[in-house]
Every structure is written in C-alpha cells, then in structure tokens.
Amino acid sequence: xxxxxxxxxxxxxxxxxxxxxxxxxxxxxxxxxxxxxxxxxxxxxxxxxxxxxxxxxxxxxxxxxxxxxxxxxxxxxxxxxxxxxxxxxxxxxxxxxxxxxxxxxxxxxxxxxxxxxxxxxxxxxxxxxxxxxxxxxxxxxxxxxxxxxxxxxxxxxxxxxxxxxxxxxxxxxxxxxxxxxxxxxxxxxxxxxxxxxxxxxxxxxxxxxxxxxxxxxxxxxxxxxxxxxxxxxxxxxxxxxxxxx
Numbered sequence: 454x455x456x457x458x459x460x461x462x463x464x465x466x467x468x469x470x471x472x473x474x475x476x477x478x479x480x481x482x483x484x485x486x487x488x489x490x491x492x493x494x495x496x497x498x499x500x501x502x503x504x505x506x507x508x509x510x511x512x513x514x515x516x517x518x519x520x521x522x523x524x525x526x527x528x529x530x531x532x533x534x535x536x537x538x539x540x541x542x543x544x545x546x547x548x549x550x551x552x553x554x555x556x557x558x559x560x561x562x563x564x565x566x567x568x569x570x571x572x573x574x575x576x577x578x579x580x581x582x583x584x585x586x587x588x589x590x591x592x593x594x595x596x597x598x599x600x601x602x603x604x605x606x607x608x609x610x611x612x613x614x615x616x617x618x619x620x621x622x623x624x625x626x627x628x629x630x631x632x633x634x635x636x637x638x639x640x641x642x643x644x645x646x647x648x649x650x651x652x653x654x655x656x657x658x659x660x661x662x663x664x665x666x667x668x669x670x671x672x673x674x675x676x677x678x679x680x681x682x683x684x685x686x687x688x689x690x691x692x693x694x695x696x697x698x
Contacts, residue, residue, distance in 0.1 A: 457501060457521040458490040464508040465490075467621075478507040498524045509621065511562075533559075533567060542568075545695065557693040562622070563638050564591045576601070591694070592619070596646050616650060619643040 465475055472490070476483040481500065488494035489504075496504075501522055505515050516526035531538055533545075549557045549570040556576045558569040565588035577585060581599035584590075592615055594600040605611055623640040 455517075455521045456492055457496065457518055458492045460514075460518055460521055461486075461504055461508070462490045464505075464510055464514075468508050470508070475504065475507060479503050495522060498522070498527075502527075548695070552693050555693065557695070558591075559695045560591050562636070563588075564642065565589060566591065590642070592642055592646065616643075616647050619647070 465472070470478075472486045473483045476486045479486075479500075480503070485494065486504075489496050489500075498519060501518050501524075502515060505518055510518070512528045513530055516528055519526055533542060545559055545568060549559070549568060553570055554572055556570065556572040558573050559567040561567050577594070580594065580601065581597075584593055584597060584600050595605065595611060595615065596602055602608060619639055619642060622636050623643055
C-alpha cells in the first residue's frame with residue numbers, strides 16, 4: 454500500500470534534496486518532514502501540496518499524494534481532443550498560428566507530437582520518414598542523426614537539457630532505476646538515448662550560449678502547459694514547444 458511518506462521520500466531522493474533542504478524550502482521543520490516520511494504524522498492537504506510544489510511534482514502526482522493521505526483528488530486530467538476542451542484547442546491553435554512564420558508545436562508528456570503549425574512541415578521536410586511515423590517523438594527527432602540533430606547548432610546543450618528534463622520526469626537519481634513515482638514510458642525513452650549517463654546535478658552549468666533553451670513562464674490551470682524556446686538566429690533556432698506538464 455502506498456503511503457504519502459514513502460512517495461514524498463521517493464520524490465525527495467530523485468530531486469537530490471535532504472530533509473533539511475526540503476523543510477527550508479517548504480517553510481516547515483526538518484523534524485516534521487521526518488515524521489511525515491516515517492508515517493508518524495499525518496499531514497494536512499495544504500502541507501502535502503506545499504511539499505509537492507517544492508519537489509516540482511507533476512499535478513497528476515499531486516493527486517496521488519493526496520489520495521495516499523486519504524484526501525480527494527484536486528486536479529482533473531482531460532484529453533486535449535475531448536469535447537469539453539474545444540476552447541482550449543482553439544486557444545492553442547491560435548498560439549501556433551501567431552508564431553508563424555516560425556515553427557511551433559505541442560507535445561504530450563511523453564514527448565509525442567500533438568499539434569503543429571504549417572512551418573513545422575518545412576522543418577521536417579528532410580527527416581527520415583521512419584521518424585515521422587505516428588507517434589512522432591520529439592526526443593528522437595532532436596537526437597537521432599536521421600532527424601533534426603544535424604541542423605542543431607548547440608547539439609551538446611540540447612542533449613544535456615533533454616537528459617536532465619527526462620531524468621526529472623522519470624524521477625531518476627544517480628545510480629537508481631526509475632522510481633515508483635516516475636514515468637516508465639519516459640524512462641524507456643531516457644534509456645534509449647542516455648543509458649549509462651547521469652543527468653546534470655543541480656547547480657551544474659552548461660557553457661554559456663545565445664542558443665540556450667529557455668523556459669517560458671506560466672502553467673495552464675489544468676496542468677497542461679510549459680514552454681521551451683531555444684533562442685538564436687535563424688528560423689530553426691526559433692522553434693517553440695508547448696509541453697504537457
């Protein structure tokens with residue numbers, strides 16, 4: 454049976470934080486964090502969500518933590534192509550159109566292509582057709598030499614960014630397999646390209662570059678979107694990606 458203490462401990466280990474680090478970030482005492490993790494204290498829903506926010510836990514796992522304590526889930530997860538998401542689809546399509554003539558696309562949490570604007574077709578014109586068979590995966594497009602890799606000026610930085618981002622999604626820490634809290638589909642994708650490698654440690658720096666991927670601010674109320682915009686000269690460097698959170 455899952456316990457909130459066990460799940461929080463998994464997330465804390467995957468983020469490479471001590472109980473003291475987490476306690477200071479969340480504004481509670483280290484002893485209280487210890488009591489929660491060992492099951493000797495039952496936290497309130499607000500405390501669970503505060504800890505989850507500090508651990509950068511996806512919203513779907515916020516629900517899992519709440520249920521483990523005995524509370525009802527707070528966040529809904531809906532498919533973008535659902536009948537009640539028509540307004541959201543139109544809003545996203547508007548963002549993609551507004552980004553033209555530069556390519557922009559939407560990807561799900563497993564990095565598969567969901568929506569794209571017209572310029573993306575030109576960007577992918579010389580990609581191996583095998584990589585364009587559904588579902589089209591952006592990690593494979595970016596790292597496979599048959600895809601966009603030869604066109605990326607800052608390949609080392611992009612590779613480091615993807616390795617670290619995927620590692621966070623699978624809740625992987627050095628020397629560990631995918632945690633119970635992690636995403637096994639993304640875990641398989643991580644192993645496909647980064648088996649034997651470790652993600653950059655917190656605070657590690659990639660050499661400065663004007664092409665560095667930047668995170669666009671904001672999150673959709675249903676937990677759907679964060680954005681990453683590798684910036685630099687040329688249309689290829691202006692690719693904008695909306696990622697499911």
